[in-house]
Amino acid sequence: MTASTQDFDYHTPQVAAHLKLVTADLSDADVEEIGRRFDAIRESIRTDLGEDDAAYIHRIIRVHRALELSARATLMASIFPPAWIAGTAMLSVAKILENMELGHNIMHGQWDWMRDPEIHSTTWEWDSAISSDDWKKSHNDMHHMWTNVIGKDKDVGYGRLRVTTDQEWKPEHLGQVGLNVLIALFFEYGIAMYDATMEAEKIDAPGHPRLRALKKVWTKVKPQMVKDYIAFPLLSGISAPTTLTANFTANILRNVWTHTIIFCGHFPDNVEYFTEEEIEGESQGEWYLRQLMGSANIEGSELFHIMSGNLSHQIEHHLFPDLPSNRYAEIAPQVLAICEEYGLPYTSGRLSKQSYEVWRSLAMLSLPDEIRAKLSMSA
Numbered sequence: 001m002t003a004s005t006q007d008f009d010y011h012t013p014q015v016a017a018h019l020k021l022v023t024a025d026l027s028d029a030d031v032e033e034i035g036r037r038f039d040a041i042r043e044s045i046r047t048d049l050g051e052d053d054a055a056y057i058h059r060i061i062r063v064h065r066a067l068e069l070s071a072r073a074t075l076m077a078s079i080f081p082p083a084w085i086a087g088t089a090m091l092s093v094a095k096i097l098e099n100m101e102l103g104h105n106i107m108h109g110q111w112d113w114m115r116d117p118e119i120h121s122t123t124w125e126w127d128s129a130i131s132s133d134d135w136k137k138s139h140n141d142m143h144h145m146w147t148n149v150i151g152k153d154k155d156v157g158y159g160r161l162r163v164t165t166d167q168e169w170k171p172e173h174l175g176q177v178g179l180n181v182l183i184a185l186f187f188e189y190g191i192a193m194y195d196a197t198m199e200a201e202k203i204d205a206p207g208h209p210r211l212r213a214l215k216k217v218w219t220k221v222k223p224q225m226v227k228d229y230i231a232f233p234l235l236s237g238i239s240a241p242t243t244l245t246a247n248f249t250a251n252i253l254r255n256v257w258t259h260t261i262i263f264c265g266h267f268p269d270n271v272e273y274f275t276e277e278e279i280e281g282e283s284q285g286e287w288y289l290r291q292l293m294g295s296a297n298i299e300g301s302e303l304f305h306i307m308s309g310n311l312s313h314q315i316e317h318h319l320f321p322d323l324p325s326n327r328y329a330e331i332a333p334q335v336l337a338i339c340e341e342y343g344l345p346y347t348s349g350r351l352s353k354q355s356y357e358v359w360r361s362l363a364m365l366s367l368p369d370e371i372r373a374k375l376s377m378s379a
Helices: 018-022 028-046 051-077 081-106 132-143 171-185 187-201 209-235 237-266 284-293 302-307 311-319 325-342 351-365 369-378
Strands: 297-299 348-350
Touching: 028 284, 028 325, 051 081, 051 209, 051 237, 051 325, 081 237, 081 302, 132 187, 171 187, 171 237, 171 351, 187 209, 187 237, 209 237, 237 297, 237 311, 237 351, 284 311, 297 311, 297 351, 302 311, 302 325, 311 325, 348 351, 351 369
Parallel strands: 297 348
Antiparallel strands: none
């Protein structure tokens, strides 16, 4: 591999030489030129980073802290329904901002250029059950390097869901729609165990990997649970029970939102999957093409993009994972122009459309291939 992330149609198989089919009209020189132009976009942004970008991330941090402080104060009176609703709403938004636009992007190294020790990928610890170290290894090092490569990118279905016909059907997939509902509700805990288990399996140590992973996750989760389910409720006095339910609701809403954005950016129709053989000897230009075809954007307002951590620009994020997220809206038209010039796909759609496609595909792919094929033919 020469590339680095650093400096469905459910009716037919997804992998089958799709990279070659999509790029059939492109010469080696075309692919090289596409890579050069994407490199140029990246470099133009990197050399232009400055005070406005720093002001943006500091502003998001201030907004997050103000929302959380206001929410905690309001929930002191959560025994009254209006205060419960307002406090829960503010806390949910604060947690989503911290998780998406702050934690995810800071730990990608998007703001390391500022050399601010408080906003740096090596020091930031987010309000999530997921260990920052485990997440950076599984997400930054694995998922972004091996995007949608079957057998390499473990995030394809997270080891539990069948999201492409190139994954072998198993009886356990019959219940994957219901399983995905549970994954959405408790997303941070599922991903935490998933990441910790992968790291534990790499280490030759006493004890079962899952037990070691569970212990590690509990070490991270315990102080968060004490904060949300003991400390702040007790501080609310007579409002303790309602504050506890508000904190629980905010965590659930954050999990469902995060799950929705991630799944809509990775598993809707027309997102492609690849084989290890297909990417052998992959050039920088080909790496860019795989990122482009393995991601999908979600259309929405500026506020929607911020609340999604700008992962609504999933294509741009996969092309340039270490560029500050506030620049993706600026980059997107340039990426689209290159795609139109070379006849490359640029998958994008409203949240409702992408979400429908994800859940429909999960339902169809939960069925054995022969049954799914018959349903597809009769549709």
